[in-house]
Amino acid sequence: MRDGTKKQLRYFMIQSNKSTESIGRALRSALSNGWIRQEDTAVIFYDIAFLESRIRYLISCFPPNTLHGFAIKANPLARIMKYVKGVAPNIGVEAASTGEVNMALNAGYTPGKIVFDSPAKTLADIDFALKTGVHINVDNLSELERVKTLTGSSTLTGSIGLRINPQVGVGTILESSVAGDYSKFGVPLNYNRPALEQVFLSYPWLTGVHLHVGSQGCPVNMLIDGIGVLYDFVSEMNSKRTSSGMSPISVFDIGGGLPISYQTEAPAPSMEEYVKKIGERAPLLTHSDTFKLITEFGRWIYTNSGWTASRVEYVKHDPSINTAMIHVGADLFLRECLNPRDWQHEYSVFDQNGMLKNGSDDHSYNLAGPLCFSGDIIAKNVRLPKVEEGDFIVIHDTGGYTFSMWSRYNSRQTPRIIGYNEDHFEILKERETMEELLRFWE
Numbered sequence: 001m002r003d004g005t006k007k008q009l010r011y012f013m014i015q016s017n018k019s020t021e022s023i024g025r026a027l028r029s030a031l032s033n034g035w036i037r038q039e040d041t042a043v044i045f046y047d048i049a050f051l052e053s054r055i056r057y058l059i060s061c062f063p064p065n066t067l068h069g070f071a072i073k074a075n076p077l078a079r080i081m082k083y084v085k086g087v088a089p090n091i092g093v094e095a096a097s098t099g100e101v102n103m104a105l106n107a108g109y110t111p112g113k114i115v116f117d118s119p120a121k122t123l124a125d126i127d128f129a130l131k132t133g134v135h136i137n138v139d140n141l142s143e144l145e146r147v148k149t150l151t152g153s154s155t156l157t158g159s160i161g162l163r164i165n166p167q168v169g170v171g172t173i174l175e176s177s178v179a180g181d182y183s184k185f186g187v188p189l190n191y192n193r194p195a196l197e198q199v200f201l202s203y204p205w206l207t208g209v210h211l212h213v214g215s216q217g218c219p220v221n222m223l224i225d226g227i228g229v230l231y232d233f234v235s236e237m238n239s240k241r242t243s244s245g246m247s248p249i250s251v252f253d254i255g256g257g258l259p260i261s262y263q264t265e266a267p268a269p270s271m272e273e274y275v276k277k278i279g280e281r282a283p284l285l286t287h288s289d290t291f292k293l294i295t296e297f298g299r300w301i302y303t304n305s306g307w308t309a310s311r312v313e314y315v316k317h318d319p320s321i322n323t324a325m326i327h328v329g330a331d332l333f334l335r336e337c338l339n340p341r342d343w344q345h346e347y348s349v350f351d352q353n354g355m356l357k358n359g360s361d362d363h364s365y366n367l368a369g370p371l372c373f374s375g376d377i378i379a380k381n382v383r384l385p386k387v388e389e390g391d392f393i394v395i396h397d398t399g400g401y402t403f404s405m406w407s408r409y410n411s412r413q414t415p416r417i418i419g420y421n422e423d424h425f426e427i428l429k430e431r432e433t434m435e436e437l438l439r440f441w442e
């Protein structure tokens with residue numbers, strides 16, 4: 001490993017979350033340079049240098065020929081997709097719909113860098129994907145038959161894999177665990193082994209496998225178990241395929257799901273360790289050219305580089321709790337509002353000039369969004385220094401699975417989104433205009 005890379009590895013083993021101090025510096029700079037206007041009741045920020053060094057670190061952990069298909073669902077901003085593409089040549093995308101495939105093509109990704117996963121592909125979706133030449137991960141055996149019909153005898157420009165559920169269990173977050181005995185995704189291996197053997201030994205064009213164990217909440221050992229189970233199955237299939245003159249399965253897509261840290265005191269597992277464990281359990285994946293390895297990280301790539309600042313509109317005082325009314329709620333933080341036990345961020349308070357409030361005068365607050373339902377509270381009973389009207393509440397680690405899940409309920413305008421690198425700021429997406437909002441509902 002090169003010296004520079006080593007330095008970055010150490011950096012990430014120490015710091016996986018952005019510090020409150022660095023967020024404060026950026027907030028003050030944005031305020032004093034007019035990047036946060038009066039109408040910007042909330043703004044989403046991305047630290048681009050942080051994002052880039054994270055990606056470089058990821059690439060340094062995996063074999064160089066790995067295709068890193070960043071999950072678009074975690075962050076579909078076109079400007080970000082274009083930017084990350086330029087960081088390294090082996091960066092691609094994982095697309096969950098034909099919409100996302102088109103967004104990727106639009107952002108300049110070539111079909112060979114696009115991995116198309118969707119559990120409900122129509123015939124038209126499959127036809128489009130085959131003609132475009134992307135890598136398709138087929139979700140189930142019925143879909144595989146559709147692919148077979150559509151491919152006929154024509155030559156494939158892309159490649160085709162099958163999503164297999166290794167059935168290794170669920171993590172701490174049920175809603176984002178997809179490798180239990182039951183999952184709506186993929187073909188469960190234990191229940192379908194003969195059928196799986198049959199398709200892999202009959203279809204020479206079926207040259208890939210795909211798994212995704214879950215997103216956040218799945219321990220590293222569970223992710224490794226999933227890879228291991230599939231690796232054993234593939235090894236067995238490959239010895240049978242090669243002895244009958246078929247080409248081996250050569251694409252191994254391990255999905256995403258490495259957990260990140262949302263709390264500074266709870267560091268995330270290290271990517272370097274994860275890859276080491278993959279190599280120990282499934283050596284041909286990381287120590288040979290036998291397989292083209294694909295990853296599909298989303299949360300790990302984006303989340304820690306983003307944060308959101310919302311002005312405090314009002315503060316209400318009840319005998320047992322205070323409520324800070326802010327400008328982002330379940331529209332931006334869907335999971336946090338609907339499933340608060342599993343999704344918690346860190347929060348900081350800054351005054352209207354961007355100075356951190358960190359006095360001992362702390363109180364309990366509910367951070368309530370602006371939407372018309374009582375569950376629109378992004379966090380309950382948060383201990384914070386005294387919050388006042390006009391302050392900014394910063395929600396940390398919001399770079400993934402937030403804006404991509406934006407809800408139109410109550411028709412609030414989407415916030416301005418800003419990227420920055422030290423003191424250089426640029427708008428990644430402008431605050432939605434009233435005209436755009438009206439057009440949405442037409």
Ligand SMILES: Cc1ncc(COP(=O)(O)O)c(C=O)c1O
Pocket residue numbers: 071074094117212214215216255256257258296297298299300
């Ligand atoms: C098929 C698939 N791949 C990749 C991902 C990305 O997971 P994560 O963002 O946790 O890395 C997901 C997330 O739901 C997924 O469903």
